[in-house]
Amino acid sequence: MSNLILALESSCDETAVALLKDGIIIKEYVASQLEHEAFGGVVPELASRAHQRSIVPTLDRVMNRLETPLSSITHIAYTQGPGLLGALLVGVSFAKALAFSLGIPALPIHHLKAHIFANFLNNPKPSLPFLSLVVSGGHTQLIWVEDYYKMTILGETRDDAAGEAFDKIAKIMGFPYPGGIHIDKNSKNGNPKAFKFPITNMENFDFSFSGIKTSFLYFVEKQKKQNPNFIKENLEDICASVQYAIVKMLTKKVIKAVKYKNAKSVVLGGGVVSNSFLKSELNKESKEGGWKLFYPSNNHCMDNAAMVGSAANYILKNNLPIITDLGVEPKARIPL
Ligand code: KG4
Ligand code: ZN
Numbered sequence: 001m002s003n004l005i006l007a008l009e010s011s012c013d014e015t016a017v018a019l020l021k022d023g024i025i026i027k028e029y030v031a032s033q034l035e036h037e038a039f040g041g042v043v044p045e046l047a048s049r050a051h052q053r054s055i056v057p058t059l060d061r062v063m064n065r066l067e068t069p070l071s072s073i074t075h076i077a078y079t080q081g082p083g084l085l086g087a088l089l090v091g092v093s094f095a096k097a098l099a100f101s102l103g104i105p106a107l108p109i110h111h112l113k114a115h116i117f118a119n120f121l122n123n124p125k126p127s128l129p130f131l132s133l134v135v136s137g138g139h140t141q142l143i144w145v146e147d148y149y150k151m152t153i154l155g156e157t158r159d160d161a162a163g164e165a166f167d168k169i170a171k172i173m174g175f176p177y178p179g180g181i182h183i184d185k186n187s188k189n190g191n192p193k194a195f196k197f198p199i200t201n202m203e204n205f206d207f208s209f210s211g212i213k214t215s216f217l218y219f220v221e222k223q224k225k226q227n228p229n230f231i232k233e234n235l236e237d238i239c240a241s242v243q244y245a246i247v248k249m250l251t252k253k254v255i256k257a258v259k260y261k262n263a264k265s266v267v268l269g270g271g272v273v274s275n276s277f278l279k280s281e282l283n284k285e286s287k288e289g290g291w292k293l294f295y296p297s298n299n300h301c302m303d304n305a306a307m308v309g310s311a312a313n314y315i316l317k318n319n320l321p322i323i324t325d326l327g328v329e330p331k332a333r334i335p336l
Pocket of ligand 2: 115271
């Protein structure tokens with residue numbers, strides 16, 4: 001059966017709305033909150049207030065001048081969590097109230113699963129089962145995905161997320177928040193072997209990124225004592241070297257997990273997937289290993305609502321059980 005899904009995302013610092021017909025985006029908009037930059041990280045209270053201010057204008061921006069009126073929407077999909085509770089509250093309350101007023105079901109969606117199902121916005125779509133690497137500002141997980149409701153965590157970070165490591169290191173270098181993209185951009189002409197940073201190898205499929213952050217801090221402090229302009233004069237080499245270490249920690253575990261599960265496909269999701277070196281390394285590995293690599297376009301790696309709609313469309317098209325209870329609460333943490 002055909003569906004027209006209005007999807008909402010408000011788990012962190014992006015207020016996003018998307019309209020999808022049978023999993024194909026008709027229109028979408030992501031309102032990014034700029035008020036956190038000055039604080040070097042997301043301030044939860046400011047995020048909640050910004051969602052409150054922008055959720056109606058964002059919806060209006062998507063629906064305005066479309067031939068499809070709100071009354072033709074068949075389902076609302078919204079992020080239930082994980083994320084910042086106050087931020088989620090805005091989207092969840094808004095989604096449920098809108099669904100109630102339209103007399104249609106509201107489907108709660110898991111944010112990390114939505115990052116994975118962002119890959120179903122593209123063609124060809126990955127075939128299940130597959131191995132998924134979800135790497136964002138808050139999460140780093142290797143997941144074996146059999147279906148939307150059947151996911152098993154093979155490994156995860158014991159401390160910082162990969163995006164958090166990028167952001168904390170970028171902050172030490174003086175880049176604005178979120179700094180991951182600045183490290184990526186400034187790496188392009190740098191030598192990844194110029195400086196050596198620790199590539200932590202945890203047991204099994206787990207990750208740890210706190211070591212590299214600490215060693216980076218000591219390294220920079222030591223170098224700056226000898227040359228106060230050290231960062232400025234070596235910017236590209238430093239960025240390329242630190243990016244090399246973070247990406248290697250991720251790719252090593254992906255390769256190990258592919259062999260362990262005999263995976264035919266690897267599906268990437270989350271903001272850090274925008275990183276060009278991560279994608280080029282995994283592209284190389286996939287060719288050598290004979291497996292397929294899938295990743296969303298950069299705008300669908302970062303938080304967005306189209307991925308939430310895509311996950312809901314998958315659930316509906318595959319006749320999986322749906323939750324339509326209007327008593328659903330947002331949750332800061334939800335198991336997969
Ligand atoms: O998935 P996302 O938009 O939000 C969360 O759910 O966390 O991910 C944001 C994270 C930030 O840590 C940001 O620095 C990182 O993704 N990121 C990058 C790049 N673009 C975004 N990290 C490395 N290289 C990039 N090009
Ligand atoms: Zn995210």
